[in-house]
Structure formats: structure tokens, C-alpha cells
Amino acid sequence: MxxxxxxxxxxxxxxxxxxxxxxxxxxxxxxxxxxxxxxxxxxxxxxxxxxxxxxxxxxxxxxDELSYMPLRCVGIDKCGLCLKACPEEAITEAEPEESLQNPGELITKVRIDRERCTNCLACAKACPAKSLMPSxxxxxxxxxxxxxxxxxxxxxxxxxxxxxxxxxxxxxxxxxxxxxxxxxxxxxxxxxxxxxxxxxxxxxxxxxxxxxxxxxxxxxxxxxxxxxxxxxxxxxxxxxxxxxxxxxxxxxxxxxxxxxxxxxxxxxxxxxxxxxxxxxxxxxxxxxxxxxxxxxxxxxxxxxxxxxxxxxxxxxxxxxxxxxxxxxxxxxx
Ligand code: SF4
Ligand code: SF4
Structure with missing residues (x-):
């Protein structure tokens, strides 16, 4: 019909x-x-x-803005995917800090240069830990x-x-x-x-x-x-x-x-x-x-x-x- x-x-x-x-x-x-x-x-x-x-x-x-929750970052030595993904080289290494999960161990997380960042969110797509996310x-x-x-x-x-x-x-x-x-x-x-x-x-x-x-x-x-x-x-x-x-x-x-x-x-x-x-x-x-x-x-x-x-x-x-x-x-x- x-x-x-x-x-x-x-x-x-x-x-x-x-x-x-x-x-x-x-x-x-x-x-x-x-x-x-x-x-x-x-x-x-x-x-x-x-x-x-x-x-x-x-x-x-x-x-959306780029949101960064450092607590979730597993560290650049174990991951580092966001550094590779960023087309603006806006992501660099932060100062090493003591790991909360493994006291005594140093962990290097990321630092975002918000002046360089164009908010393209490529890093958020690459981040497996949802440490970097769109808001x-x-x-x-x-x-x-x-x-x-x-x-x-x-x-x-x-x-x-x-x-x-x-x-x-x-x-x-x-x-x-x-x-x-x-x-x-x-x-x-x-x-x-x-x-x-x-x-x-x-x-x-x-x-x-x-x-x-x-x-x-x-x-x-x-x-x-x-x-x-x-x-x-x-x-x-x-x-x-x-x-x-x-x-x-x-x-x-x-x-x-x-x-x-x-x-x-x-x-x-x-x-x-x-x-x-x-x-x-x-x-x-x-x-x-x-x-x-x-x-x-x-x-x-x-x-x-x-x-x-x-x-x-x-x-x-x-x-x-x-x-x-x-x-x-x-x-x-
Ligand atoms: S949002 Fe884009 S430009 Fe900004 S840090 Fe992430 S990948 Fe780099
Ligand atoms: S992709 Fe995410 S978990 Fe990996 S280093 Fe970057 S912020 Fe940390």
C-alpha cells in the first residue's frame, strides 16, 4: 500500500x-x-x-573548552599520546611530581600552553585516560x-x-x-x-x-x-x-x-x-x-x-x- x-x-x-x-x-x-x-x-x-x-x-x-584533570594522567613516559597529537606543540612536559598511586615514584605529567592552544581538541581525542577532555x-x-x-x-x-x-x-x-x-x-x-x-x-x-x-x-x-x-x-x-x-x-x-x-x-x-x-x-x-x-x-x-x-x-x-x-x-x- x-x-x-x-x-x-x-x-x-x-x-x-x-x-x-x-x-x-x-x-x-x-x-x-x-x-x-x-x-x-x-x-x-x-x-x-x-x-x-x-x-x-x-x-x-x-x-567546548579543553579540560585537563592532571590526576587522571598516567604520565608521559607511559603514554605521551597528547604530545604527538597536538599540531601546535602546545603540550610539553610538566615538572616531575611524586605519584599518588605509587609513593616514592616520580611521574611526569603534561603542561598546556594555553597561549598556543587553538582548542582543536586533537589531544582530547588521543588521551586514553580522559585526563584531557572536551568540556x-x-x-x-x-x-x-x-x-x-x-x-x-x-x-x-x-x-x-x-x-x-x-x-x-x-x-x-x-x-x-x-x-x-x-x-x-x-x-x-x-x-x-x-x-x-x-x-x-x-x-x-x-x-x-x-x-x-x-x-x-x-x-x-x-x-x-x-x-x-x-x-x-x-x-x-x-x-x-x-x-x-x-x-x-x-x-x-x-x-x-x-x-x-x-x-x-x-x-x-x-x-x-x-x-x-x-x-x-x-x-x-x-x-x-x-x-x-x-x-x-x-x-x-x-x-x-x-x-x-x-x-x-x-x-x-x-x-x-x-x-x-x-x-x-x-x-x-
Ligand atoms: S586542544 Fe589542540 S592545540 Fe590545544 S593542546 Fe590540545 S591538541 Fe594542542
Ligand atoms: S594522553 Fe592523556 S594520559 Fe597520556 S600523557 Fe597525555 S594527558 Fe596523560
């Missing part, structure tokens, strides 16, 4: 959807910090913001979903998939389709977003999102631009849009002493959150930490913040109290 034009079109559409590809930098199972319950988090690459405190610098760019990779919706489904038995009632970033709405087709297909499989979907996107995308993603993990970083737009690279009006507008459109919100506030952690900003944030009404399930206040610093070293980027100490328990408690006084459910993250 001959296929009709409309049947052929349907097949084409199915094939197109099957091949929607995203660019991501990680998939992490058993994640307990990215929404309720046990979740598998898909981290998309690329973000329009440049938060000074960002702990995932590899998430920021849409293109991201392509994955189709179907491949990502297959990986998430492996973890489904651990999700229980509360868990599921979280699509995070970077900014997942910057790769809208991938994010939408992964969320939609996850829901078809009976998996709940959290979307971790900066909210810095076209409002129309928010309207389209609401029906396939069970919970938005939504950062509000700074209420003063001028300071927002200084701390994050963007003004805050669109972010605040989209939070209202989600609330009015029937979406659920978990608001997250990264709290950085000397930047956005001042009591005035937290008070203004709490007052704004109150205007979102019962669309807000929970506010999480996230104390500043410095755990992302080694990731900057891996991709040879300079950590943008000067020395700022993580806040004390008392400092955080004072901020939590502001939300409690307004009857907003709040917790320390």
Missing part, C-alpha cells in the same frame, strides 16, 4: 524528534540537591548569565532519556529528572522534548532555570514541567547586571508568568556575602516571593561556597571573585528568619 503524503510527513516528524540533539556537559544520577527526592540531572551547556560566583564555569559557554558533548533526546530511565527504579514518589544548566531553555527544543518524553514515561520533571529567556518559551514549557527551580539573585537591576551580567526585569517577569500560568516554583537564592547577601536584598526578595502567592512551594537559601574553584583551573579560567569566606550559620539564620516572618516556607540548602 502506498503511503500518503500526510503519513510520510508524520514519519518525518517522528524522525526529526528522535534526532533532536542537545549539547550537555554531564548527566548525574542519584542527585539529592536538584529538587525533591532522588533525581537524575541532565546538565545542558551554555548560559546567557555570567554570575561571579558560578561554580560550574564549564556550563557557561555553548562551545561538553552532544546527546540526542532518546539517548539522554535512555540514561535517565536506568535510574527510574530509584526515583520513588518524589524523584525524577532535573534538567539544569547552564540555561536549559537556551536549548529549548532539546529541553522541551526531553521533558515531554520524560513525562510520557511517568517521570516527574524539574527545570532548573535562570528565567532569563523569552516569556513565550516559559508558556510553552509550563505544561511539561512539574516544578521550576528558579533562581532569584538580586533585586536591584543595576547590581544584577554587575553580579550576573544581565538586568533582572525579565527574570522577575518570568517568575510572575510561571505563577500566573499555573506552574509550581521552588525559589533558590544563592547568598554571597558582600555581594547579594545583604539584608536589604534578601528582604526585597522575600517581599517579591510573597507576591507569587501559593505558586511557591519552597524557598531555598544557598550559602556561598568555593567548591567550584578547581573547575576553573581545569579549563584554565581565572576565578572571578576575590577572597570571600562562606557565610556563618548565624549569617544564614538571619536571612532565613526574614522569610519565616512573612510565612514563606524556607530552608537552608
Amino acid at each position: 502506498k503511503e500518503t503524503v500526510s503519513q510520510m510527513r508524520q514519519v518525518e516528524e517522528i524522525m526529526e524528534k528522535k534526532c533532536i540533539t542537545g549539547h550537555i556537559y554531564d548527566i548525574q544520577g542519584y542527585s539529592v540537591h536538584d529538587g525533591p527526592g532522588i533525581r537524575t540531572t541532565v546538565y545542558t551547556k551554555g548560559c546567557p548569565l555570567r554570575c561571579l560566583w558560578c561554580h560550574s564555569p564549564e556550563s557557561q559557554t555553548f562551545t 561538553g558533548y552532544d546527546i540526542t533526546v532518546e539517548e539522554a532519556l535512555r540514561r535517565v530511565l536506568l535510574d527510574k527504579p530509584f526515583f520513588g514518589e518524589d524523584g525524577g529528572i532535573t534538567i539544569s544548566g547552564g540555561e536549559p531553555l537556551s536549548q529549548f527544543d532539546f529541553t522541551y522534548e526531553l521533558a515531554r518524553r520524560s513525562k510520557e514515561e511517568g517521570i516527574t520533571v524539574c527545570l532548573d532555570t535562570t528565567g532569563y529567556c523569552d516569556g513565550e518559551l516559559i508558556d510553552r514549557i509550563i505544561p511539561v514541567t512539574d516544578l521550576f527551580l528558579y533562581d532569584i539573585k538580586e533585586m536591584d537591576s543595576r547590581k544584577s547586571e554587575h553580579f550576573t551580567g544581565v538586568k533582572n526585569e525579565l527574570i522577575l517577569e518570568n517568575a510572575v508568568r510561571i505563577a500566573r500560568g499555573g506552574g509550581r516554583l521552588q525559589i533558590r537564592i544563592p547568598t554571597i556575602p558582600k555581594l547579594n547577601g545583604d539584608l536589604e536584598n534578601i528582604r526585597r526578595t522575600a517581599e517579591f516571593v510573597r507576591t507569587l502567592g501559593d505558586a511557591v512551594d519552597l524557598v531555598q537559601v544557598l550559602p556561598y561556597h568555593r567548591m567550584g574553584i578547581p573547575k576553573y583551573e581545569r579549563i584554565a579560567r581565572k576565578y572571578p571573585l576575590p577572597n570571600i569566606d562562606p557565610p556563618s550559620d548565624e549569617y544564614m539564620e538571619e536571612r532565613l528568619q526574614i522569610f519565616r516572618e512573612l510565612d514563606i516556607p524556607v530552608q537552608l540548602h
Whole structure:
């Protein structure tokens, strides 16, 4: 029997959807910090913001950087493949150091001259130890979903998939389709977003999102631009849009002493959150930490913040109290 034009079109559409590809930098199972319950988090690459405190610098760019993890290098005398692969002679021998695996033995790892490096990634392709790697990779919706489904038995009632970033709405087709297909499989979907996107995308993603993990970083737009690279009006507008459109919100506030952690900003944030009404399930206040610093070293980027100490328990408690006084459910993250 001959296929009709409309049947052929349907097949084409199915094939197109099957091949929607995203660019991501990680998939992490058993994640307990990215929404309720046990979740598998898909981290998309690329973000329009440049938060000074960002702990995932590899998430920021849409293109890949060369990432180097010296711990994994087995040493030039045993391998040395990257030196041969590099067309720019950007890889040389580092100073010998004591091997962690075999104390007393010296091991010579590699040094990358980032001035010479053109980011061609030939060395990463050659490195058998995944010591040199591109900071991201392509994955189709179907491949990502297959990986998430492996973890489904651990999700229980509360868990599921979280699509995070970077900014997942910057790769809208991938994010939408992964969320939609996850829901078809009976998996709940959290979307971790900066909210810095076209409002129309928010309207389209609401029906396939069970919970938005939504950062509000700074209420003063001028300071927002200084701390994050963007003004805050669109972010605040989209939070209202989600609330009015029937979406659920978990608001997250990264709290950085000397930047956005001042009591005035937290008070203004709490007052704004109150205007979102019962669309807000929970506010999480996230104390500043410095755990992302080694990731900057891996991709040879300079950590943008000067020395700022993580806040004390008392400092955080004072901020939590502001939300409690307004009857907003709040917790320390
Ligand atoms: S990315 Fe290319 S140019 Fe840079 S060190 Fe690797 S092989 Fe050499
Ligand atoms: S290819 Fe990888 S493991 Fe081999 S020397 Fe280079 S960095 Fe080390």
C-alpha cells in the first residue's frame, strides 16, 4: 500500500524528534540537591548569565573548552599520546611530581600552553585516560532519556529528572522534548532555570514541567547586571508568568556575602516571593561556597571573585528568619 503524503510527513516528524540533539556537559544520577527526592540531572551547556560566583564555569559557554584533570594522567613516559597529537606543540612536559598511586615514584605529567592552544581538541581525542577532555558533548533526546530511565527504579514518589544548566531553555527544543518524553514515561520533571529567556518559551514549557527551580539573585537591576551580567526585569517577569500560568516554583537564592547577601536584598526578595502567592512551594537559601574553584583551573579560567569566606550559620539564620516572618516556607540548602 502506498503511503500518503500526510503519513510520510508524520514519519518525518517522528524522525526529526528522535534526532533532536542537545549539547550537555554531564548527566548525574542519584542527585539529592536538584529538587525533591532522588533525581537524575541532565546538565545542558551554555548560559546567557555570567554570575561571579558560578561554580560550574564549564556550563557557561555553548562551545567546548579543553579540560585537563592532571590526576587522571598516567604520565608521559607511559603514554605521551597528547604530545604527538597536538599540531601546535602546545603540550610539553610538566615538572616531575611524586605519584599518588605509587609513593616514592616520580611521574611526569603534561603542561598546556594555553597561549598556543587553538582548542582543536586533537589531544582530547588521543588521551586514553580522559585526563584531557572536551568540556561538553552532544546527546540526542532518546539517548539522554535512555540514561535517565536506568535510574527510574530509584526515583520513588518524589524523584525524577532535573534538567539544569547552564540555561536549559537556551536549548529549548532539546529541553522541551526531553521533558515531554520524560513525562510520557511517568517521570516527574524539574527545570532548573535562570528565567532569563523569552516569556513565550516559559508558556510553552509550563505544561511539561512539574516544578521550576528558579533562581532569584538580586533585586536591584543595576547590581544584577554587575553580579550576573544581565538586568533582572525579565527574570522577575518570568517568575510572575510561571505563577500566573499555573506552574509550581521552588525559589533558590544563592547568598554571597558582600555581594547579594545583604539584608536589604534578601528582604526585597522575600517581599517579591510573597507576591507569587501559593505558586511557591519552597524557598531555598544557598550559602556561598568555593567548591567550584578547581573547575576553573581545569579549563584554565581565572576565578572571578576575590577572597570571600562562606557565610556563618548565624549569617544564614538571619536571612532565613526574614522569610519565616512573612510565612514563606524556607530552608537552608
Ligand atoms: S586542544 Fe589542540 S592545540 Fe590545544 S593542546 Fe590540545 S591538541 Fe594542542
Ligand atoms: S594522553 Fe592523556 S594520559 Fe597520556 S600523557 Fe597525555 S594527558 Fe596523560
